[in-house]
Amino acid sequence: MKGFSRIIVLTLALCLAMGAAAQAATLKIGSQSPLTGSYAADGNDIANGTRAAIDAIQKEGGIPGFEKIELFAEDDACDPRQAVAAANKLLNEKVVGVVGSYCSSSTIPASEVLDEGKILMLTPASTSEKVTERGLPYMFRVCGRDDDQSVAAMKFMTDELKAKTVFIVDDKTTYSQGLADNVEKLAKEKGIKVIEHDHVNQGDKDFSAVLTKVKDAKPDVFYMSLQNSSSGALMLIQAKRMGIDAAIIGQDAVYHPQLMEIAKDAAEGVYLTFGFIDEETPAYKKFLAAYEKYGKPGAYSAYAYDSAYSLLSAIKAAGSTDPDKIKAEIMKIDTLGASKHIKFMENGDSGSNYIIRIVKDGQFKNYWDPQTGKKY
Amino acid sequence: MAEGGGCQGHKAERMDYFLQQMINGLTLGGVYALVALGYTMVYGIIQLINFAHGEIFAAGGYLGVIFLSFLTANGFMETHPGLGIGLSLVLSMGYCAMLAMAVEKVAYKPLRQSSRLAVLLSALGMSIFLQNGLMLTQGVYDKAYPTEFTHGGFDLGAIRVSYMQIGILAVTAILLVALNALVFRTRMGKAMRATAQDKVMSALVGISANRVISLTFAIGACLAAAAGIMVGLYYGSVRYDMGFVPGIKAFAAAVLGGIGNITGAMVGGLIIGMVEIMAAAYLPMGGQYKDVFAFVILIGVLYFMPTGIMGENVDDTRV
Numbered sequence: 001m002k003g004f005s006r007i008i009v010l011t012l013a014l015c016l017a018m019g020a021a022a023q024a025a026t027l028k029i030g031s032q033s034p035l036t037g038s039y040a041a042d043g044n045d046i047a048n049g050t051r052a053a054i055d056a057i058q059k060e061g062g063i064p065g066f067e068k069i070e071l072f073a074e075d076d077a078c079d080p081r082q083a084v085a086a087a088n089k090l091l092n093e094k095v096v097g098v099v100g101s102y103c104s105s106s107t108i109p110a111s112e113v114l115d116e117g118k119i120l121m122l123t124p125a126s127t128s129e130k131v132t133e134r135g136l137p138y139m140f141r142v143c144g145r146d147d148d149q150s151v152a153a154m155k156f157m158t159d160e161l162k163a164k165t166v167f168i169v170d171d172k173t174t175y176s177q178g179l180a181d182n183v184e185k186l187a188k189e190k191g192i193k194v195i196e197h198d199h200v201n202q203g204d205k206d207f208s209a210v211l212t213k214v215k216d217a218k219p220d221v222f223y224m225s226l227q228n229s230s231s232g233a234l235m236l237i238q239a240k241r242m243g244i245d246a247a248i249i250g251q252d253a254v255y256h257p258q259l260m261e262i263a264k265d266a267a268e269g270v271y272l273t274f275g276f277i278d279e280e281t282p283a284y285k286k287f288l289a290a291y292e293k294y295g296k297p298g299a300y301s302a303y304a305y306d307s308a309y310s311l312l313s314a315i316k317a318a319g320s321t322d323p324d325k326i327k328a329e330i331m332k333i334d335t336l337g338a339s340k341h342i343k344f345m346e347n348g349d350s351g352s353n354y355i356i357r358i359v360k361d362g363q364f365k366n367y368w369d370p371q372t373g374k375k376y
Numbered sequence: 377m378a379e380g381g382g383c384q385g386h387k388a389e390r391m392d393y394f395l396q397q398m399i400n401g402l403t404l405g406g407v408y409a410l411v412a413l414g415y416t417m418v419y420g421i422i423q424l425i426n427f428a429h430g431e432i433f434a435a436g437g438y439l440g441v442i443f444l445s446f447l448t449a450n451g452f453m454e455t456h457p458g459l460g461i462g463l464s465l466v467l468s469m470g471y472c473a474m475l476a477m478a479v480e481k482v483a484y485k486p487l488r489q490s491s492r493l494a495v496l497l498s499a500l501g502m503s504i505f506l507q508n509g510l511m512l513t514q515g516v517y518d519k520a521y522p523t524e525f526t527h528g529g530f531d532l533g534a535i536r537v538s539y540m541q542i543g544i545l546a547v548t549a550i551l552l553v554a555l556n557a558l559v560f561r562t563r564m565g566k567a568m569r570a571t572a573q574d575k576v577m578s579a580l581v582g583i584s585a586n587r588v589i590s591l592t593f594a595i596g597a598c599l600a601a602a603a604g605i606m607v608g609l610y611y612g613s614v615r616y617d618m619g620f621v622p623g624i625k626a627f628a629a630a631v632l633g634g635i636g637n638i639t640g641a642m643v644g645g646l647i648i649g650m651v652e653i654m655a656a657a658y659l660p661m662g663g664q665y666k667d668v669f670a671f672v673i674l675i676g677v678l679y680f681m682p683t684g685i686m687g688e689n690v691d692d693t694r695v
Contacts, residue, residue: 241529
């Protein structure tokens with residue numbers, strides 16, 4: 001028995017020693033996002049944004065004490081079960097922090113796993129309110145929140161479009177339904193008639209039945225709350241074919257170059273709520289240079305870059321991988337990032353800056369600012 | 377922007393709304409019917425549920441993108457859009473026919489004497505192999521179809537019909553008529569029906585079972601490839617996993633019609649498509665549960681008519 005426990009002690013000591021040795025050489029961080037499946041486009045943008053931030057930090061001299069930074073890019077396929085598995089894998093790899101995930105429905109269960117392991121999580125894309133409302137100490141969000149997003153959309157409907165009626169369709173994810181419910185609630189408060197709030201399934205291709213309903217109801221606004229840009233593109237094509245002439249409002253999840261690539265002329269004139277990104281700032285240009293080798297930035301590339309950059313610079317400033325020390329440094333960040341001005345609040349949010357953008361000539365263009373009520 | 381449509385009466389009682397939804401249902405049903413035929417024909421001849429069939433459908437969709445993109449890049453689509461689509465359709469159908477025959481040679485033929493379970497597992501494996509093959513070679517992203525002109529349509533009274541809906545219905549009808557002629561009016565069709573009825577007896581009179589089985593796979597694949605391209609053109613994009621859900625629905629359609637029965641597969645496909653659309657159109661919360669309704673119909677029919685609506689043992693019409 002004595003010999004046995006000695007072996008255990010020795011093994012443990014060896015493990016610790018190896019762990020410490022590895023830590024001295026390599027800083028492990030993780031990313032988790034849907035790299036395959038319906039949301040692969042956004043998911044790969046997030047992984048690439050994280051890679052670009054690592055490249056940028058390395059170029060600036062890296063992080064003292066670490067020879068290299070290793071990224072573990074996990075695929076959660078926007079599936080809550082796979083998200084938990086991915087989080088557990090990152091936990092086992094002993095990463096210091098994680099950038100991800102994309103779908104709120106993945107971020108929420110994954111963050112609970114990571115939180116138990118005291119691993120910091122910064123989401124570049126999950127906009128559901130619940131992400132930061134559970135009081136998790138190591139959860140941060142670099143993008144905006146859906147309650148703010150729905151306010152921006154509603155303000156646009158009342159102030160600019162002077163809409164009287166709205167038809168809402170969502171695809172039943174934590175994100176899309178949450179957002180659609182917010183819009184429905186706000187519409188009732190503002191006296192806009194919600195003709196119907198219908199649902200479709202994630203991954204559906206045929207929307208002809210529900211679009212026939214929309215056409216029949218002749219709403220002023222068709223609020224299309226979908227989880228991804230390819231579904232959005234399919235819905236837009238079918239809406240155009242059907243001859244729906246309502247103003248169509250989408251949101252950040254359908255905001256992706258893929259939308260125009262698939263829908264082509266059917267995407268013209270669609271409004272979207274999306275965070276304001278000033279592409280003229282030096283921070284954005286620095287991001288663009290770092291991102292160059294990964295192709296054209298998608299909707300969340302810059303947010304993922306900012307998330308990873310915040311994490312890495314906080315580790316650098318803390319000079320340690322202790323989660324509480326890193327958190328303290330993250331809370332001190334007050335700087336202009338690629339996507340927006342980054343300053344975290346107590347609950348982990350960093351504020352929203354939604355504006356209305358429009359698809360024009362196959363490009364996303366700034367259209368309307370809810371703060372000033374003016375067109376760009 | 378139009379005003380709210382309060383003066384038109386409730387949509388549940390209006391004919392134009394119903395007709396519009398019926399056209400939607402027919403289009404969707406036509407696609408299911410084309411895919412369902414491949415399941416039912418293969419089942420009729422070797423009693424195998426060919427799970428790789430959905431992937432042949434997806435491959436057809438991808439080949440459509442490849443051929444159409446090529447033709448668009450050459451400027452051919454601008455001058456001859458109809459001919460370009462027809463050409464892509466024929467080329468993809470030919471390619472998929474060869475793919476399906478290869479699948480049969482590799483995955484099913486060596487197991488012809490084994491238990492049915494072994495072949496079934498081989499089919500599942502083939503399905504996973506092909507789907508991942510598509511993912512690795514074509515990428516995980518959606519691929520956009522290169523054409524824009526499919527977005528158009530015209531008004532027929534209060535009903536909006538798109539060119540693509542007409543196109544899908546026309547191509548489906550042509551293919552179904554051609555298939556019927558092939559199966560019931562040619563020597564080849566007679567050989568297929570004979571093999572389906574009795575393999576040993578038909579071999580004794582000089583029909584090569586191997587050739588007939590290959591041909592059955594090829595024909596099923598042609599129909600699936602056509603459906604794949606039309607789905608791509610209609611919805612605007614394809615993805616590597618696009619074969620899975622329509623595959624399951626088409627399989628349900630084949631079972632609903634009576635598996636092994638060609639007419640049954642057509643009818644089954646139309647019913648599944650129609651039920652899906654009508655459930656979404658008329659039932660509250662129907663949109664999110666439309667798949668449930670389609671499968672509930674399937675369970676109901678199988679409970680009361682275990683051999684499907686058209687019957688599975690009508691030997692004359694079985695392939």
